[in-house]
Amino acid sequence: MKKISVLGSTGSIGTQTLDVVAMHPDSFDVDGLAAGSNTALLLEQVRRFQPRRVSVSTKELAEQIRPELPSGIELFYGSEGLVEIAAGGDADTVVTAVVGSVGLQSTLAAIEAGRHIGLANKETLVTAGHLVTELANRKGVKLLPIDSEHSAIFQCLNGENREDVSSITITASGGSFRDYTREQLKKVSVEDALRHPNWSMGAKITIDSATMVNKGLEVIEAHWLFGLPYEQINVLLHPESIIHSYVEFRDSSIVAQLGNPDMRVPIQYALTYPERWESPAARLSLAAIGRLTFREMDFVRFPALKLAIECGKAGGTATTAFNAANEIAVARFLRHEIPFLRIEEIIEEVLQRLVNVNQPDLQQIQHCDEMTRELAAKL
Ligand SMILES: NC(=O)C1=CN([C@@H]2O[C@H](COP(=O)(O)OP(=O)(O)OC[C@H]3O[C@@H](n4cnc5c(N)ncnc54)[C@H](OP(=O)(O)O)[C@@H]3O)[C@@H](O)[C@H]2O)C=CC1
Numbered sequence: 253m254k255k256i257s258v259l260g261s262t263g264s265i266g267t268q269t270l271d272v273v274a275m276h277p278d279s280f281d282v283d284g285l286a287a288g289s290n291t292a293l294l295l296e297q298v299r300r301f302q303p304r305r306v307s308v309s310t311k312e313l314a315e316q317i318r319p320e321l322p323s324g325i326e327l328f329y330g331s332e333g334l335v336e337i338a339a340g341g342d343a344d345t346v347v348t349a350v351v352g353s354v355g356l357q358s359t360l361a362a363i364e365a366g367r368h369i370g371l372a373n374k375e376t377l378v379t380a381g382h383l384v385t386e387l388a389n390r391k392g393v394k395l396l397p398i399d400s401e402h403s404a405i406f407q408c409l410n411g412e413n414r415e416d417v418s419s420i421t422i423t424a425s426g427g428s429f430r431d432y433t434r435e436q437l438k439k440v441s442v443e444d445a446l447r448h449p450n451w452s453m454g455a456k457i458t459i460d461s462a463t464m465v466n467k468g469l470e471v472i473e474a475h476w477l478f479g480l481p482y483e484q485i486n487v488l489l490h491p492e493s494i495i496h497s498y499v500e501f502r503d504s505s506i507v508a509q510l511g512n513p514d515m516r517v518p519i520q521y522a523l524t525y526p527e528r529w530e531s532p533a534a535r536l537s538l539a540a541i542g543r544l545t546f547r548e549m550d551f552v553r554f555p556a557l558k559l560a561i562e563c564g565k566a567g568g569t570a571t572t573a574f575n576a577a578n579e580i581a582v583a584r585f586l587r588h589e590i591p592f593l594r595i596e597e598i599i600e601e602v603l604q605r606l607v608n609v610n611q612p613d614l615q616q617i618q619h620c621d622e623m624t625r626e627l628a629a630k631l
């Protein structure tokens with residue numbers, strides 16, 4: 253039996269993680285579930301998966317659901333509740349599927365407690381990659397990527413020597429506005445931006461995909477997960493999202509991972525690694541698809557990607573600020589307060605005003621995150 257806990261069980265990755273659990277009911281045991289405010293779905297999950305511990309985002313929500321919980325179940329709330337689900341109990345693996353840098357503290361707590369991490373919450377690595385990877389190494393904890401591109405690279409690297417890697421290439425669908433000009437982008441709506449061509453995901457990452465910030469976050473995520481310099485990390489536009497990413501080795505061989513876009517596959521691999529289990533995911537037929545297409549990434553059309561890579565190269569708190577500014581700007585866009593192109597402008601303006609701190613500790617990271625949020629909310 254593999255014991256798992258899920259942080260963000262009511263979201264896109266969280267629900268698909270529980271779909272994977274439901275496909276292998278005799279092999280998984282759910283220890284803890286943490287949700288934000290979707291208590292109706294959380295209660296349904298509690299009935300179905302019978303966790304021993306749950307958490308919601310506020311005390312009020314906790315009081316609301318307390319009478320509906322089976323006796324004996326432990327109930328927590330707030331950021332401490334998230335940490336309780338991450339580090340208390342006895343899960344072998346914690347799936348980090350909350351959205352945003354709110355996941356940092358609980359991820360660090362889970363690692364500190366020796367839990368392996370099924371890592372979906374990429375903002376954690378962007379915000380404090382050096383702290384997360386250093387702690388994971390020290391504790392002998394595995395960071396198992398769930399993000400589709402990183403799972404692909406992780407699979408391509410299986411059994412290989414890192415010194416033999418020439419480069420990795422992260423593929424990008426291009427998001428909702430792949431073929432729009434900068435002029436057309438001035439007028440796009442929230443509803444348009446939320447229509448991703450290939451993946452059904454939470455709102456924040458869908459907007460990140462449209463701005464290409466998602467690919468920027470993924471380059472930084474790959475830097476930390478695979479210990480590669482930015483010069484060895486490429487991005488390639490691949491509208492079909494069939495090749496999830498690939499690795500080139502020193503002998504010129506390229507190893508890629510392919511599949512239909514279905515997040516249950518990388519989620520399951522993170523939970524069963526190094527084994528592979530049966531999956532109901534639709535089989536890929538290359539004959540039916542006929543052809544796959546690729547384009548060079550246009551950094552002028554997608555300036556947020558360029559900026560993210562520059563922040564990654566700068567190191568220190570630059571990526572913390574990039575991430576926090578983006579989180580605030582995306583939230584404002586989703587509330588219809590700012591136009592789409594203002595997202596990347598806000599990130600850039602915030603970065604111009606902040607002083608980079610090298611080798612920041614957790615306190616400095618948290619301070620930068622808070623200051624950036626305040627600034628980005630005012631701009
Ligand atoms: N969706 C996808 O296919 C992919 C997602 N990712 C990454 O995975 C992460 C999750 O994305 P996704 O599932 O799409 O996001 P969703 O918005 O669908 O889900 C977010 C989850 O986090 C919970 N949550 C939000 N704030 C808090 C909080 N303060 N305390 C506790 N729980 C909270 C939400 O709870 P509630 O809904 O109850 O309020 C929900 O369960 C992101 O980092 C994303 O970048 C990576 C690759 C693919």
Ligand SMILES: CC(=O)[C@@H](O)[C@H](O)COP(=O)(O)O
Pocket residue numbers: 399400401423424425426427451457460461462466467515
């Ligand atoms: C499913 C997944 O991993 C997402 O991060 C996906 O990559 C988004 O697609 P694009 O950012 O390539 O549009």
Ligand SMILES: [Mn+2]
Pocket residue numbers: 399400401470
């Ligand atoms: Mn991805």
